Amino acid sequence: MTEPKPSEPKEMIRLDGVGKRYPGQAAPAVADLSLSVREGEIVVLLGPSGCGKTTTLRLINRLIEPSSGRIFLDGEDVTRVDPDQLRRRIGYVIQQVGLFPHMTIADNVGLVPRALGWDKKRIRARVDELLDLVGLEPEGFRRRYPKELSGGQQQRVGVARALAADPPAMLMDEPFGAIDPITRERLQDAFLELQAQIGKTIVLVTHDLTEALKLGDRIAILGQQGRLVQYDTPAAILGEPADEFVASFVGSGAAMRRLRLVPVGSIDLDPAADDAAAGAATVRVDQSLYEALDVMLRAGTDVADVTGEDGRPAGRVCWSRIVQQSPHPSGPAGPADATGGRR
């Protein structure tokens, strides 16, 4: 194998022809899946119910043993290593959170460090650090029990616990699934802020397209029996669905959704108006085309002044230019390969 170039992030997780047939089942839950996840990225597994998302996730940390194929973590074949050892290197967060009700928050978060034999002082410092990291004030939360916390707070504790031993990778199964829509959005935002700090390699399962588009650096769309139908960035999934299955999965709102992913600065701007201050609508280059249209609609105009991130005038953008230049979703583009490239 050739050494990766320094500019390319290294591969952290690789599934190599992995399959799982549950005992007594005629058809495999996952037939033959190859998938590569780079260090520091969030990969979302998305697909219809029963396509094998949870099975795939649990194959990675061997909560489920594969029937065939091999699994690599950070370049090492972990298909046969001791699963307990493996799980300490991979944090795991589930929808039901699964905190132990009779243990305090501190004891729940400190579970893995205790199992690793850390001394009390180090565990306590780590627990406080993690509670801070996920936005729970240690003094107020450390001694409480799970039932004394809201669902969203429990979810944060679940994330803190998964991060306790600083694993390079984290698996998340519908982590925001059981939470009301408003808290869910807040938790997603907090999660992205956290990830910007910690840069873990994350594989996340969701049913929710909006969540997948928001959180995923790349999205793996799975069909029945874990068939990898498309593996690509959110913009490419929306703009170039690999086949009719993906096109119907992303639905009729794909063009509008895609506007959220394209920054104003990525299309050709008109020159700034001399009377820039007179413009009723203003957007920054790093805001999305969706936000630009929203600003124009609210101001009742079809043109907006664009400023750079430094606040200086950068040009103007008008409605018709957005329509002309925003990439049009095209037809099916051919099958995906395991690295997220096209064959």
Ligand SMILES: Nc1ncnc2c1ncn2[C@@H]1O[C@H](COP(=O)(O)OP(=O)(O)OP(=O)(O)O)[C@@H](O)[C@H]1O
């Ligand atoms: N323990 C098990 N024994 C037998 N079959 C199972 C078991 N767990 C899952 N399956 C089957 O394997 C297939 C894949 O299940 P899995 O839970 O991985 O799908 P999923 O994509 O996560 O589904 P959902 O989105 O509904 O949670 C399904 O057909 C399911 O019925």
